[in-house]
Amino acid sequence: xxxxxxxxxxPANLAxxxxxxxxxxxxxxxxxxxxxxxxxxxxxxxxxxxxxEEFFVFTQERPDVRLRADGDRDIHWPRSEFFxxxxxxxxxxxxxxxxxxxxxxxxxxxxxxxxxxxxxxxRRIVSLGALLAGAPHTRPxxxxxxxxxxxxxxxxxxxxxxxxxxxxxxxxxxTVVLDAAERRGMAHVGLMGQAPHYLQxxxxxxxxxxxxxxxxxxxxxxxxxxxxxxxxxxxxxxCDQAVARNRATREHVRQLEQEYDAAAGEEPRTLPQGELDxxxxxxxxxxxxxxxxxxxxxxxx
Numbered sequence: 001x002x003x004x005x006x007x008x009x010x011p012a013n014l015a016x017x018x019x020x021x022x023x024x025x026x027x028x029x030x031x032x033x034x035x036x037x038x039x040x041x042x043x044x045x046x047x048x049x050x051x052x053e054e055f056f057v058f059t060q061e062r063p064d065v066r067l068r069a070d071g072d073r074d075i076h077w078p079r080s081e082f083f084x085x086x087x088x089x090x091x092x093x094x095x096x097x098x099x100x101x102x103x104x105x106x107x108x109x110x111x112x113x114x115x116x117x118x119x120x121x122x123r124r125i126v127s128l129g130a131l132l133a134g135a136p137h138t139r140p141x142x143x144x145x146x147x148x149x150x151x152x153x154x155x156x157x158x159x160x161x162x163x164x165x166x167x168x169x170x171x172x173x174x175t176v177v178l179d180a181a182e183r184r185g186m187a188h189v190g191l192m193g194q195a196p197h198y199l200q201x202x203x204x205x206x207x208x209x210x211x212x213x214x215x216x217x218x219x220x221x222x223x224x225x226x227x228x229x230x231x232x233x234x235x236x237x238x239c240d241q242a243v244a245r246n247r248a249t250r251e252h253v254r255q256l257e258q259e260y261d262a263a264a265g266e267e268p269r270t271l272p273q274g275e276l277d278x279x280x281x282x283x284x285x286x287x288x289x290x291x292x293x294x295x296x297x298x299x300x301x
């Protein structure tokens with residue numbers, strides 16, 4: 001199979017795939033964080049990987065160099081990996097995918113991606129994503145969903161999270177993959193979380209937990225969620241401290257809280273109105289959080 005290497009012979013009973021792409025539609029690293037948690041919790045073994053050479057510009061997505069215990073170094077290239085999990089009780093298994101959004105040759109990439117899915121027997125794809133929105137960090141993370149499958153749509157409507165597609169504009173690789181998957185007869189469900197726009201690059205455990213909760217309910221899984229409560233509390237405490245340092249920041253978050261509460265279950269505007277310098281706010285909050293993390297690392301060394 002072009003551009004794909006398999007670690008072993010793939011099973012043909014992985015009826016559902018869960019996928020998450022990093023980058024543009026992974027605000028707060030929520031989608032990839034939820035996917036990685038699933039892989040660890042299920043002890044899913046890697047099945048295959050897409051060779052990055054044709055699809056990535058390495059000056060934009062640089063490989064990492066890491067030291068080994070013996071002092072030598074390894075180069076780690078951008079990883080686009082498939083993992084397989086078998087239920088072990090006669091049920092169909094899961095194919096799990098996590099990788100960064102490729103830079104080029106999206107149609108070629110999509111064909112290679114879906115060829116793997118077809119070979120594994122995938123009939124439905126569940127995509128995870130998260131967008132930056134006018135959502136305060138002090139409130140529960142909103143998740144919305146869409147589906148091409150009537151049964152899944154009815155379930156999502158019962159949960160109160162179904163939203164018909166309405167977005168027009170630039171799109172990401174997940175939309176391209178799902179469009180091609182539909183032409184191959186694969187149904188899909190999309191789960192989309194919302195992360196505060198002023199915390200663009202900060203990993204958001206609350207958003208990770210929200211997506212993970214819904215995908216687990218959808219797939220009848222019971223992942224270990226025990227560590228999230230403490231991680232979310234620590235994250236919110238750090239955000240509160242960052243917000244408290246600046247009056248404009250405090251007022252901005254207060255405005256977001258009022259809009260969130262007034263919406264009463266309806267989707268808020270993607271970003272709030274006003275003259276606030278959002279980029280400056282984002283930099284200040286992220287610099288504070290980065291300093292907190294680095295200070296904690298030094299204190300524990």
